[in-house]
Amino acid sequence: METLDYLIVGQGLAGSILAHQLIQKQKRIGVVDLDNGNTASRQATGLINPVTGRRFVKSWKIDELLPFAQTYYEKLNISLNDDFFRSSQILKIIHSKEQLNDFHSRSNEDAYAPYLGAYQTFSAENIYPGVGQAKIAPVLQININTLLDALGRYIKDNTEVRQEAFKHEDLFIREDFFEYQDIKATKVVFAEGYLMRFNPFFNYLPIRFAKGEALIIESEDLKIHQVLSSKINISPMGKDIYYVGATYDWSSFEQSPTKAKKDYILEAFQESVRCTFKIIDHKVGIRPTVKDRRPLLGEHPKHRNMYVFNGMGTKGLSLSPFFAQHLIHHMEYNEALYDEVNINRFHEA
Numbered sequence: 069m070e071t072l073d074y075l076i077v078g079q080g081l082a083g084s085i086l087a088h089q090l091i092q093k094q095k096r097i098g099v100v101d102l103d104n105g106n107t108a109s110r111q112a113t114g115l116i117n118p119v120t121g122r123r124f125v126k127s128w129k130i131d132e133l134l135p136f137a138q139t140y141y142e143k144l145n146i147s148l149n150d151d152f153f154r155s156s157q158i159l160k161i162i163h164s165k166e167q168l169n170d171f172h173s174r175s176n177e178d179a180y181a182p183y184l185g186a187y188q189t190f191s192a193e194n195i196y197p198g199v200g201q202a203k204i205a206p207v208l209q210i211n212i213n214t215l216l217d218a219l220g221r222y223i224k225d226n227t228e229v230r231q232e233a234f235k236h237e238d239l240f241i242r243e244d245f246f247e248y249q250d251i252k253a254t255k256v257v258f259a260e261g262y263l264m265r266f267n268p269f270f271n272y273l274p275i276r277f278a279k280g281e282a283l284i285i286e287s288e289d290l291k292i293h294q295v296l297s298s299k300i301n302i303s304p305m306g307k308d309i310y311y312v313g314a315t316y317d318w319s320s321f322e323q324s325p326t327k328a329k330k331d332y333i334l335e336a337f338q339e340s341v342r343c344t345f346k347i348i349d350h351k352v353g354i355r356p357t358v359k360d361r362r363p364l365l366g367e368h369p370k371h372r373n374m375y376v377f378n379g380m381g382t383k384g385l386s387l388s389p390f391f392a393q394h395l396i397h398h399m400e401y402n403e404a405l406y407d408e409v410n411i412n413r414f415h416e417a
């Protein structure tokens with residue numbers, strides 16, 4: 069077998085986007101992935117939201133990341149001939165006077181002008197109005213399973229994909245290449261999400277687990293066409309289906325759904341909207357977050373040409389396209405990585 073340019077371990081959102089961008093650069097790649105359907109990527113809501121939280125804070129680097137992601141997904145949508153992407157907005161229900169004040173002061177800041185606006189004429193009988201309403205836009209809404217399926221087909225058509233568990237002990241580090249089973253590759257990139265904790269080369273990095281749960285709800289009379297952020301986020305997915313959630317739990321990485329979070333989501337849902345509904349799915353995934361909330365990119369401190377692409381945390385959709393390109397420029401042209409994302413920030417001097 070010819071020597072590949074890259075072997076990528078992990079084909080979640082991060083690994084898929086990295087693989088796609090490398091193929092676009094005419095690189096010969098191989099991918100090893102064991103998707104059990106429960107990966108963070110397959111459970112995600114699918115939103116790129118520029119302003120988050122109770123205090124309306126702009127996401128890190130969003131002025132760069134959002135236009136980059138928008139162009140990337142728009143082009144991908146066309147080239148893969150699919151339908152996973154749309155530009156949307158969030159109707160944010162404000163529940164307290166303090167939050168309303170935060171919203172008004174944020175709206176007056178120039179840096180927030182492109183993203184925040186007020187709802188002048190709010191009237192929706194089935195949505196609890198709170199003490200005020202805000203509009204967050206542009207928001208990108210991506211059907212992440214359709215995206216991953218389309219990317220998966222593209223990667224399979226253009227490269228060698230092995231659907232199996234990668235065994236790190238079977239990776240042999242030779243002088244100028246890596247050997248894994250019958251595969252030889254000049255570079256290896258690990259994009260394993262939270263399962264990086266089993267990777268003996270990179271498990272020293274401070275990955276933190278943020279378990280998320282969400283309910284998929286069907287309602288014929290809810291009739292919401294934009295994302296609603298009230299006591300919980302409610303995202304329309306088409307055909308009367310809504311993604312409701314997700315939650316955060318920093319203390320568990322059990323892949324099983326819990327009754328406590330289901331009850332929590334249902335209560336928040338019913339405090340946000342009035343409708344008849346039925347639950348059709350309960351989603352669970354583990355987000356690969358980092359203690360400083362920045363991605364993990366870079367070369368292993370001892371093993372040349374061995375890289376990591378991880379730590380996408382709660383924002384894989386906005387971070388992955390931009391930072392896949394950033395990592396590729398580093399691996400191909402030796403361009404410096406941003407200090408904030410370079411894994412050498414965790415290495416002792």
Ligand SMILES: Cc1cc2nc3c(=O)[nH]c(=O)nc-3n(C[C@H](O)[C@H](O)[C@H](O)COP(=O)(O)OP(=O)(O)OC[C@H]3O[C@@H](n4cnc5c(N)ncnc54)[C@H](O)[C@@H]3O)c2cc1C
Nearest residue numbers: 078080081082102109113114115234261280353383384385
């Ligand atoms: C409930 C929930 C909601 C979310 N909502 C959003 C959202 O709205 N917007 C947003 O931007 N982000 C969201 N996220 C975060 C987003 O999903 C993650 O940032 C992103 O999916 C991480 O992708 P990843 O490829 O790094 O990890 P993963 O999706 O975990 O993929 C890693 C892949 O590597 C494979 N793998 C690992 N080890 C091995 C091995 N040894 N052998 C073979 N294969 C291996 C796994 O099987 C998997 O396929 C959400 C996450 C959750 C859980």
